Amino acid sequence: MxxxxxxxxxxxxxxxxxxxxxxxxxxxxxxxxxxxxxxxxxxxxxxxxxxxxxxxxxxxxxxxxxxxxxxxxxxxxxxxxxxxxxxxxxxxxxxxxxxxxxxxxxxxxxxxxxxxxxxxxxxxxxxxxxxxxxxSVSGGTWSAYERTWNEWEALCEQVQADVRDHRLLVLYFVARNLEDGISVASLGRKLAGLAFWFKLRSVPDLTKDFWVRQAVKGYRKGRQIKDDRRPVSFELLVKICEKLRVVCSSGYEVVLFRAAFVLAFFGVFRIGELVSPSKRGRGGLFVEEVACLTDRVTMKVRRSKTDQDGKGKEVVVFAIPGCHLCPVRVLWEFLGCLPALLGSLLLHERGEFLSRFQFITVFRKCLLALGLGGEKFSSHSFRIGAATEAVRWGLDEESVKRISRWESRRFRSYVRPELVCV
Structure with a gap:
């Protein structure tokens, strides 16, 4: 029955x-x-x-x-x-x-x-x-996996093959993507999605096949593109904050973006950890998770790129006596103007969230006002600049990894003193 x-x-x-x-x-x-x-x-x-x-x-x-x-x-x-x-x-x-x-x-x-x-x-x-x-994975990762699964299953239907008995189909899938000129990062995400697909169905993970791994390795060597994004040095941060009075429409906006830029630099934040995804989507740092003392600011990053389980990490930024861009002083000034005591920290005067797009737009306007092209800078330039400056100031590797929340020596690729323009 x-x-x-x-x-x-x-x-x-x-x-x-x-x-x-x-x-x-x-x-x-x-x-x-x-x-x-x-x-x-x-x-x-x-x-x-x-x-x-x-x-x-x-x-x-x-x-x-x-x-x-x-x-x-x-x-x-x-x-x-x-x-x-x-x-x-x-x-x-x-x-x-x-x-x-x-x-x-x-x-x-x-x-x-x-x-x-x-x-x-x-x-x-x-x-x-x-x-x-x-x-078990983030929403964005799951969406990327779904696109890969749809592409894979459409290919299976096209050639009418049983993937569990046909490793050549995986090679065909990889070859088609390589011939389309896909980036190495995108190919890696597709293979990760395909590996997840195989595991869900309890079949051998054909993405680990020797031919697949070597083909990807060869493709990576042939397409190595140097990351030439420029760092935001401390001197450039000072000049950017000075230009906010020209770029921003009100005194409150000057205080808001100065706090955002200073926190991005001294807190070594990824943009998604700091601000909201959109002006209507709550996100970034929350007011209730920020403790501002006289000599330091303690902030909690609830979730990040390397913390999908949401365990959270504490970020501590110390005061810099005598510096007009002291992060503790800048944040105290902003908190005195903040329109809300709960929710996202970085808010516009009317309560709208400071978005990723607005952060990057104002940042690039400041660069243009300084006569610098914005195409070589991104929101990640603050994080790159923090790592570069930390090394220039004599911090050892373990200290740089700790303040930047890196768990490997990946930060070395972010140390770019030769690209500092100011």
């Missing part, structure tokens, strides 16, 4: 779902065909019904099979979730919810046999595990 959905039918259905994810309108007859197949599949995978109901409701009122049905963003998200649900419970070529023993570790034990777990229990567990897996 068991229900089975053969892997070939499941893969065909997933292919149709993926095609719908990429369109905004679909003919009624096509949508009804997919819904019919989903209805059959959901008899074996019942949790899929949660994501197909809104899609079925969208056909209401459409009469002619030739007429088109609009797919909203919510519909496409439901379709994407359906593909994840079907992929999450594909075990060794057969989806088998009724025969629970096919899932490793469930329904059997070494000392004999036992009754299988109730089907509802298994479904609920699989759904929760799928969600936990998704939350």
């Amino acid at each position: 068991e229900c089975r959905l053969p892997v070939d039918k499941l893969e065909a259905l997933k292919g149709e779902i993926r095609r719908l994810v990429g369109v905004r309108k679909v003919q009624l007859r096509t949508l009804q065909s997919v819904l019919g197949k989903l209805n059959f599949a959901c008899r074996i995978i019942p949790m899929g019904r949660v994501f197909s109901r809104r899609l079925a409701a969208s056909t209401g009122g459409v009469v002619s099979p030739k007429h088109f049905v609009s797919l909203s963003k919510a519909h496409r998200e439901d379709l994407s979730d359906l593909a994840h649900v079907f992929g999450a419970i594909q075990w060794k070529g057969v989806v088998d919810v009724g025969a629970v023993g096919q899932i490793p570790g469930i329904g059997s034990c070494s000392g004999g046999t036992r009754d299988p777990l109730p089907r509802g229990t298994v479904e609920a567990c699989v759904g929760r595990v799928s969600g936990w897996i998704r939350r």
